[in-house]
Amino acid sequence: MTTACLTFRDLTLGYNSHPAIHHLNGAVRKGSLTAVVGANGSGKSTLMKGIVGVLKPMEGAVVRMPGVRTAYLPQQSELDRSFPARVVDLVSLGLWPKRGMLGRYTKEDREAVSKALMAVGLGGFEKRPIDTLSGGQLQRTLFARVLLQDADLILLDEPFNAVDAKTVGDLIQLIKRWHGEERTIMVVVHDLDLVRQNFPETLLLARQPVAWGDTKDTLRPENLLKARRFHEAWEENAPWCEPDDHDHGLDHDHHDHAHDHHHGHDSGPRAA
Amino acid sequence: MDALYGLFIAPFADFGFMQRALFGSLMLSLGACPVGVFLMLRRMSLSGDAMAHAILPGAAAGFLLYGLDILPMTVGGLVAGLVVALGAGAVSRFTIQREDASMAAFYLISLAVGVLMVSIRGSSVDLMHVLFGTVLALNNEALILIGGIVAVTLVCLAIFWRALVAECLDPLFLRSVSRMGSPVHFIFLGLVVLNLVGGFQALGTLLSVGLMMLPAAAARFWTVRVEPMCVLAVLIGFASCVAGLLLSYHASLPSGPAIILSAGVVYFVSILFGTRGVLRARIVHHRHRTA
Numbered sequence: 001m002t003t004a005c006l007t008f009r010d011l012t013l014g015y016n017s018h019p020a021i022h023h024l025n026g027a028v029r030k031g032s033l034t035a036v037v038g039a040n041g042s043g044k045s046t047l048m049k050g051i052v053g054v055l056k057p058m059e060g061a062v063v064r065m066p067g068v069r070t071a072y073l074p075q076q077s078e079l080d081r082s083f084p085a086r087v088v089d090l091v092s093l094g095l096w097p098k099r100g101m102l103g104r105y106t107k108e109d110r111e112a113v114s115k116a117l118m119a120v121g122l123g124g125f126e127k128r129p130i131d132t133l134s135g136g137q138l139q140r141t142l143f144a145r146v147l148l149q150d151a152d153l154i155l156l157d158e159p160f161n162a163v164d165a166k167t168v169g170d171l172i173q174l175i176k177r178w179h180g181e182e183r184t185i186m187v188v189v190h191d192l193d194l195v196r197q198n199f200p201e202t203l204l205l206a207r208q209p210v211a212w213g214d215t216k217d218t219l220r221p222e223n224l225l226k227a228r229r230f231h232e233a234w235e236e237n238a239p240w241c242e243p244d245d246h247d248h249g250l251d252h253d254h255h256d257h258a259h260d261h262h263h264g265h266d267s268g269p270r271a272a
Numbered sequence: 273m274d275a276l277y278g279l280f281i282a283p284f285a286d287f288g289f290m291q292r293a294l295f296g297s298l299m300l301s302l303g304a305c306p307v308g309v310f311l312m313l314r315r316m317s318l319s320g321d322a323m324a325h326a327i328l329p330g331a332a333a334g335f336l337l338y339g340l341d342i343l344p345m346t347v348g349g350l351v352a353g354l355v356v357a358l359g360a361g362a363v364s365r366f367t368i369q370r371e372d373a374s375m376a377a378f379y380l381i382s383l384a385v386g387v388l389m390v391s392i393r394g395s396s397v398d399l400m401h402v403l404f405g406t407v408l409a410l411n412n413e414a415l416i417l418i419g420g421i422v423a424v425t426l427v428c429l430a431i432f433w434r435a436l437v438a439e440c441l442d443p444l445f446l447r448s449v450s451r452m453g454s455p456v457h458f459i460f461l462g463l464v465v466l467n468l469v470g471g472f473q474a475l476g477t478l479l480s481v482g483l484m485m486l487p488a489a490a491a492r493f494w495t496v497r498v499e500p501m502c503v504l505a506v507l508i509g510f511a512s513c514v515a516g517l518l519l520s521y522h523a524s525l526p527s528g529p530a531i532i533l534s535a536g537v538v539y540f541v542s543i544l545f546g547t548r549g550v551l552r553a554r555i556v557h558h559r560h561r562t563a
Contacts, residue, residue, distance in 0.1 A: 100450075
């Protein structure tokens with residue numbers, strides 16, 4: 001029997017009571033490599049944030065396998081490139097899960113940093129100030145940091161943006177290596193050809209999951225068409241979502257407190 | 273030799289109040305300058321100024337109740353500063369408003385309260401004293417207070433260094449691996465308040481920001497790493513204190529502004545001649561390497 005690394009239980013994530021991920025159920029198998037695809041605003045990044053925990057669910061839950069270490073490469077990192085740091089300082093942050101706030105970096109740690117940089121083709125970049133890196137080099141630096149985190153669950157949100165073809169190939173190899181090491185990986189990707197060639201499983205999102213499973217089945221034309229019909233905009237007056245098994249049949253007409261409890265959480269400012 | 277001795281050493285060797293002033297201001301630099309570096313790197317340079325205004329009502333309350341006594345004024349300033357720092361920090365963390373706006377709102381309210389309180393029973397001379405301080409009148413109590421503040425600051429910086437750097441460099445990453453993000457931000461704001469309060473007896477609420485920010489701003493022009501930047505800021509702070517006190521002694525100038533202006537001179541020199549300063553960028557970049 002296969003174990004689930006992640007389980008979504010009726011997960012609803014969103015902003016200002018509008019769902020961006022709506023009642024998602026399912027499990028991500030341990031050691032699987034899943035591409036997450038979908039149109040703009042279909043909830044891909046939101047799902048990633050929900051899994052990491054930087055966005056709290058409006059309803060339902062994400063259940064992680066106990067003791068799982070997570071690495072997350074956001075689409076829009078909040079990295080301050082003008083901060084006076086070198087590549088090695090940035091990558092070393094990836095040692096946090098291992099060393100925490102106070103642990104000293106050892107000689108092996110420094111070697112691990114060099115090896116991680118080597119693996120993304122940035123050997124010898126240790127001393128470069130981060131404000132001198134190109135966009136693609138910075139992305140690879142962040143990949144090296146993920147590498148160093150040595151995580152069981154790796155979440156990459158559009159990692160191939162602003163990266164040249166050769167580097168995409170290198171990074172894909174790296175992802176496949178992780179896959180071979182039985183790590184669980186979810187990658188948000190836009191390039192469907194890339195998905196077909198490299199990702200065994202795919203989750204196609206359009207606020208709700210349109211299809212989820214084997215890549216070939218998921219990316220069938222009828223599914224893609226269905227995903228494309230998805231309406232991106234919120235509707236201000238969209239009816240409140242009532243769960244099917246809701247047993248409040250009697251006070252159905254007015255918005256009772258139980259309802260607000262489910263959907264009234266204000267999740268703060270909308271992130272991009 | 274004697275002339276040099278008279279110029280640089282004698283003022284400190286001969287007068288106890290100069291020794292105290294030197295000791296107090298050097299200690300202040302040790303704590304305030306690294307804090308200033310992080311304030312600058314977080315683009316909160318002006319927040320220091322805002323915080324300095326914010327501690328006024330607390331200091332004024334202490335002054336009104338107990339007169340010109342350092343302890344109540346310090347405690348009052350600390351309380352007022354922490355209320356404003358935590359309030360503004362919380363608003364920016366938990367609502368859509370950014371920290372610059374919330375900080376401005378909180379400090380303006382606080383400043384208005386402070387001016388009101390001073391005007392109830394004070395003359396403008398008292399207000400001047402609170403605003404500009406007197407480094408030449410540091411008593412033992414004040415020195416002990418400053419020493420304690422410096423110790424707390426350095427210990428906190430040592431413990432939270434990595435989290436503080438991560439929070440500045442990549443806050444979202446820190447949130448994804450640890451829950452330290454918000455606590456470390458508030459601890460840092462607390463250190464800012466602490467150092468401003470420590471400085472206000474010596475330099476006044478307004479000028480204590482100067483000792484925090486100017487050495488940091490100057491150090492930015494010389495190095496591309498945080499650790500040397502902090503060390504350099506402290507050294508610039510030291511030099512400014514010595515130069516400022518000597519200037520104040522020989523030319524009979526008020527000591528606070530003299531110290532801050534010395535730091536200002538270092539700042540302008542750094543803009544021009546720093547390794548990342550204006551002239552260097554203009555001259556060296558006519559030549560370039562092949563790769």
